[in-house]
Amino acid sequence: MTRWVPPLGLRFSLPLLLLLLAAAVIAPVHAYGKLKVGFYRQSCPDAEAIVRRIVTMAVEDDLTVTAPLLRLHFHDCFVRGCDGSVLLNSTKNNIAERDAKPNLTLDAFNVIDAIKxxxxxxxxxxxxxxDILAVAARDAVSLATKVVTKGEWSEGGSLYEVETGRRDGRVSSAKEAAEELPDSFDEIQKLIKRFKSKGLGLKDLVVLSGAHALGNSHCPSLEKRLRNFTAEDDMDPTLDKAYAATLKQQCTSPDDNVTEVQMVPGRSTTFDSTYYRLVKENKGLFHSDEALLSNGATKMLVYGYMSSEKRFLKDFGVSMVNMGRADVLAGSEGEIRRTCAVLN
Structure with missing residues (x-):
């Protein structure tokens, strides 16, 4: 019998082979691998139905609640990952994420509390x-999407399916939120870097920016675009002049935290691809919106979504799932809070 001899490229010494096998055994497993659609099917079969019912009631009471619910999930995932840390209250020894400057305009905490x-x-x-944040965000955006509510998208009335199985984090830091959350004045390279840190690519950046189709903003988020932009330009030159004049009439004071400006004028409660047309016309409300036109790849995506709403809605669901996997806790990590605002 001829003894088989491995090819030169496959020959290992016994110690090296054992070392490689050991490395394979202890290789880290990403927690998002433990997420799955229908995680609560056995442990709490009505979980998603309960979330949907309460979100629907909230939307029927106030159409503008969809944007805050979607925004809560975004702001949660970009700081320490999707771990519910944005919901924690500050304590005498810690200033939590929700009290960071970028989060002071967050809303709809009461809806999450009612669901919990x-x-x-x-x-x-x-x-x-x-998980409540992830499912509530999906339901909120689904209820704001006409092709979904008309039954033209899916029988279940949802824009996409949500993976669940996340656990709640025990740490919440205002300092981290201030450093890590995308800013309305970010340039394209800064945006790319922020999204990459969460495992998200250029396509995810452009698609998730489409969430700006919903809701309103406050004057401080765009004030710099309207006055004293640079030593050479009073206004941001990438902003349409006529639109800038309209915004100036709405935002008369740089310290105005009361006045709300619609992200998409006249359509701030409808989720569709209109946002991309506004970006192309230099009428994106934020400098970070216009920044999408300063990179060849992201600009091409803006134009593509502007001309195909079906493609945008499909890709939005994919990118939301991608974002929902960011640095999640699963298995025995973290905890399941009894009250979302405080640790157990």
Whole structure:
């Protein structure tokens, strides 16, 4: 019998082979690999139905609640990953994320609290606050999307399916939120870097920027674009002049935290691809919106989504799932909070 001899490229010494096998065994497994659609199917079968019911009631009461629910999930995932840390209250020893300057205009915490209270009655200690944020965001944007509510998208009435199984984090830092959250004045390279840090690429950046189709902003987020932009330009030269004049009439004071400006004028409660047309016309509300035109790849995506709403909605669901995997806790990590605003 002829003894088989491995090719030169496959020959290992026994110690080296054992070392390689050991490395394979202890290789890290990303927590998002433990997420799955229908995670609560056995432990809390009505979990997603309860979330949907309460979000629907909130939207019926106030159409503008969709944007804050979507924004809560974004702001959660960009700081320490999607772990519900944005919901924690500050304590005497710690200033939490929700009290960071970029988060002072966050809203809809009461909707999340109502969902959590109902889920704790139904399935105590089972559904995480982080998962509530993810499902509520999906339901909010689905209810704002006409092709979904008309039944033209899916039988379940959802824009995409949500992976669940996240656990809640125990740390929340205002300092980290101030450093890590995307800023409305970010240039394209800064945006690319921020998204890359969460495992998100150029396509995700452009698609998720489409969330600006919903909701309103406040004057301080665009003030620099309107006055004293640089020593040479009073206004941001990438902003349409007529649109800038309209915004100046709305935002008369740089310290105006009360006046709200619609992200998409006249359509701020409808989720569609209109946002991309505005970006192309230099009428994106934020400098970070116009920044998408300063990179060849992101500009091409803006033009593509402007001309194909179906493609945008499909890709938005994919990118939301991608973002929802960012630095998640799973298995025995973290905790399942009984109240979203405080640690157990």
């Amino acid at each position: 209270e109902k889920l704790e009655e139904k399935c105590p200690g089972t559904v995480s606050c982080a």
